[in-house]
Amino acid sequence: MFALYKKEIKSFFYSPFAYALSALFMLIFGFAFVNRIGSMSSSVLQFSFPDMFYNNFFYFIFIIPLLTMSSFAGERRDGTEVQLLTSPLTITQIVLAKFFAIVTVFLFMLLLSLFFPIYIATHGTVIWSSLICGYISFFLWGIVCIALGMLFSSMQSSPIIAAIIGEIVMEGFLFLDQFAATKMVESYPKLNSVVTWFSMQRRFLFFAQGMFRLEDLVFFLSLTVMVLFWIILHIEKRRWNHR
Amino acid sequence: MVEVKNLTKHYGRVTAVHDLSFEIRDNEILGFLGPNGAGKSTTMNIIAGFLPTSEGTVTVCGHDIKEDARAAKRCIGYLPEIPPLYPNMRVEEYLRYCAGIKGIRRGQVKSEVEKVMRRLKLIDMRCRLISNLSKGYKQRTGLAQAILGDPKLLILDEPTVGLDPSQVTELRDLIRELGKDHSVILSSHILSEISAVCNRVVIINKGELKAVDTIENLERRMSGSLTLILTVVGDRDAAYSVLEKIGGIEEIEDVMDMDDGTYVFRLKLKDEKVRQEIMTALVSKGINIAEMSMQKPDLEQVFLELTRKK
Numbered sequence: 001m002f003a004l005y006k007k008e009i010k011s012f013f014y015s016p017f018a019y020a021l022s023a024l025f026m027l028i029f030g031f032a033f034v035n036r037i038g039s040m041s042s043s044v045l046q047f048s049f050p051d052m053f054y055n056n057f058f059y060f061i062f063i064i065p066l067l068t069m070s071s072f073a074g075e076r077r078d079g080t081e082v083q084l085l086t087s088p089l090t091i092t093q094i095v096l097a098k099f100f101a102i103v104t105v106f107l108f109m110l111l112l113s114l115f116f117p118i119y120i121a122t123h124g125t126v127i128w129s130s131l132i133c134g135y136i137s138f139f140l141w142g143i144v145c146i147a148l149g150m151l152f153s154s155m156q157s158s159p160i161i162a163a164i165i166g167e168i169v170m171e172g173f174l175f176l177d178q179f180a181a182t183k184m185v186e187s188y189p190k191l192n193s194v195v196t197w198f199s200m201q202r203r204f205l206f207f208a209q210g211m212f213r214l215e216d217l218v219f220f221l222s223l224t225v226m227v228l229f230w231i232i233l234h235i236e237k238r239r240w241n242h243r
Numbered sequence: 244m245v246e247v248k249n250l251t252k253h254y255g256r257v258t259a260v261h262d263l264s265f266e267i268r269d270n271e272i273l274g275f276l277g278p279n280g281a282g283k284s285t286t287m288n289i290i291a292g293f294l295p296t297s298e299g300t301v302t303v304c305g306h307d308i309k310e311d312a313r314a315a316k317r318c319i320g321y322l323p324e325i326p327p328l329y330p331n332m333r334v335e336e337y338l339r340y341c342a343g344i345k346g347i348r349r350g351q352v353k354s355e356v357e358k359v360m361r362r363l364k365l366i367d368m369r370c371r372l373i374s375n376l377s378k379g380y381k382q383r384t385g386l387a388q389a390i391l392g393d394p395k396l397l398i399l400d401e402p403t404v405g406l407d408p409s410q411v412t413e414l415r416d417l418i419r420e421l422g423k424d425h426s427v428i429l430s431s432h433i434l435s436e437i438s439a440v441c442n443r444v445v446i447i448n449k450g451e452l453k454a455v456d457t458i459e460n461l462e463r464r465m466s467g468s469l470t471l472i473l474t475v476v477g478d479r480d481a482a483y484s485v486l487e488k489i490g491g492i493e494e495i496e497d498v499m500d501m502d503d504g505t506y507v508f509r510l511k512l513k514d515e516k517v518r519q520e521i522m523t524a525l526v527s528k529g530i531n532i533a534e535m536s537m538q539k540p541d542l543e544q545v546f547l548e549l550t551r552k553k
Contacts, residue, residue, distance in 0.1 A: 003343020007329075015331060083327035083388070086291045087344045088316045239295055 001093040004084075008071075008101030018105050021063055025109045028059045033116050052116075053134045054201075054208055057141065061174060064142065065166030067105060068149030069159040071098045072235070076157040085239070091232050095150070099228060102146050110139065130210040137207030140220035141200055145170055147227035154231050154238075177201045244269050244426040245290065245396060249299035252285055252450075259285045260450040262299070267396070272422040274441030275430035278550055282450040283430045284324055287400050290428070291321040304395055317346065320394035324401055326385025330374035334365055334384055337373060341388045355391060363387045363417070379410040386414075390421065397427045403436060415440055438542045446549050453549040461545045469512040472498075474534040475525065479506045482530050486510070489524060491517030505533055 012018040032052050075081040084094055117126050149166040156162040179185060180195040196202060203216040245267040252260040260282040267273050277283050288294040290301055292308045292315060301308040306315035329337060335356060342352040360366050363383045368376065373384060382402065389397055399418070403411045418440055421427060431437055437444055438458055446453040446461075454461060475482045479500070486495055486508065494511040501507070512518070518535070525532055 003340055006343070007332075007340045010336075011329070011331065078327070078329065079323065079325035080327040080329060082288070082291075082293050082321070082323045083341075084344070086293050086316060086319065086321045088313050088346050089344055090313070239293070 001089060001097050004089065004094060004097040005101050008098055009104060012067075012101070012105050018108065021066060021105075022109050022112055025060070025063055026112055026115075029056060029113050029116060032056055053138045054204065057138070057204070058174065060142075061145065061170045062167060064106075064145040064170065065149045065152070065163040067102050068146055068153050068166065069163035070153065071102065071150050072154040072231075073156045073159040073162045074153075077159070085235075091235050095228055095231050095235070099147065099150060102150070103143060106139075106142050106146060110135065110142075127210075130208070133207045133210045133212060136212070137204050137216075140207075140217070141204060143224050144200070144220055144227070147224045147231070148173075151227055151231050151234065154234050173198075173200055244271075244304065245428075246302040247286075247290065247299070248301075250286065250289065250296055250301060251298040252282075252289060252294070253297045258450055260289075260447075263447065263450075263452050264299075265445050265452065265455045267426050267428060269426055270422065270424060271443060272418065272427045272429060272441045274437035274444035275428055275447075276432065276434070276437055276444055276546060277430075277447040278432060280449075281447050281550075283447065284400055285450075286447070287321075287398050287428065287430060288323075291319055291323075291398050292316050293321075293323075318395045319398060320389035320391065320396070321398045322385050322389040322400060322402055324404075326381055327388070328373045328381060328384060330372070332373055333370055334373060334376070335360070335369040337384065338387055338391065341391050345392045347392045359387045359391050362390070378405050379407065382406060382410075382414070386417075390425075393425075395426060397421060397425050399427065399429050401431055402429065403431070403433065411436070434542050434546055444542070446546060448550040454545075458542055462542065464545070469515060470538040471510045471512055471518065471521075472534070472536050472538055473508045473510055473521070473532070474505060475508070476505050476531040476533050478530065481528060482506065482508075482525065485524050485528050485530065486521065489517065489520055491520060509538075 029052075032055050036052060070077075072081070075084060085091070089097075117131055120126050145166075148169060149162075152165045152169070153159065153162040156165070176195060176199040180192055180199060185192050185195060200220075203213075203219060206213055206216055247266065248264050250260055250263040251258070263286060275283055275287070285294065289296055290303070290308070292312055295309065303315040304318040306312075306318070308315045329340075332340070338356045338359060339352055342355055347355055360369060363386060365380070365383060365387060368380055368384075371380075373381065376384065382405070386399070386402060389399070402418070403414055406414060415436065418427060418429060422440070422442075429437070429441060441458065443455065443457050444461065445455045456464075483495070483497075486492060491513045492510050493513060496509040496511075497506070498509050499507040510521075515537070518537075522532065522535070
């Protein structure tokens, strides 16, 4: 399992891929950062990073499917899927190795983004509690999206299509809040509560206010585990009606 | 070594493989023959554990491929039709990765990879990117991946496709050598390859088993109809009437008129003794025999015969 993890990591970092994506990520973050600074009055040298994370996520959503798109679809395209599935590795091990590899790249990006709070800290004050909460929520939301992206990749043999489907679905998740706020949904309280429960933005905002709720942690983690489990089932199912 | 029992595979409504049963013995090279679309790759994918069976069982080294997949897969080295290569990896790096996923112990990875590279003459290519390798070297790298860790069973799906003639001979020699201490299943639709390398063959057509036997036995089975090629010099009609009178000839086929008074016939004989009779009969009528040769049925004919029907 470690060998597969290592190979995945290498395929990201031995190619320009991880760096190009990280650069894009930093660019987006940088724009948001400059924007924030520009719109602040000069007397306040404190600002809320979670807000920035929140804004960033709309753009970040477009990066995650690019990370996950070739995880399974690429293997299928190159014919290497056969090798993985005929190796002594179990499907669970394969899925986990790939998942952790992508999470590692994601963590690498988050690490790069530390540049901004550190920069602020040298010139002003950073509210560390809300920053840490912001990072945790960003991370949790990120791993859910990674799992989802991998799921779509496992359903496709074309990485590009996997990425496009991933983006559409993730955008859908993002707008769940707006959907819940429509008059139509509001008129059905039960439906409204279900939709709101699935809304990741709402949970994200709790974190953003520096509030660490166990409920939200469980929500994100269980959703990730559920999607990963779905991937395993899906690959198993594909073997059965393979053509 | 491997036991395939009543193997059936459906793809939706299509039955790709129907009720296949055969076994692969220790240290034998088994040829797997069939026309395109006969179900060769499907069967191999099932034995390798990539596809599940619809019905029937496959046992590899005593482990059921369904129930005890991990143990069974450890005994298998598989080279699929398209070698499973990552174009952006280097040869040595790729083989190390393969050793890793095959569960070879870390201390042994280096020596194992070294051994396999030496065996397949990949040492000079170790630092090349796989995408820059020629087709022959890619195939070799694929084979290297399969024999890593010395699995007892090797499954090779059309390993010589796309290679040049000298590479084909080289690969054949290698397979023959591997067959000394491994069981090998080799699929192909190139008959000369199978007859050059394999001990026994399995012939399938449209997913159904047509024959499992040694090549000699299969050829013998066909020799119920002996064919004699006869070339005579002189009068064609006279020769024909002589031949017609001999009872041991089942069928006379006029093949060629060479324009210089030589004629070629193809005769189907009941048994080999008729040859003598033909010779004396022709000579007594003053017809000269330029050439007489038996045409032995080869694997090609067996194959065509078995796959033509239905």
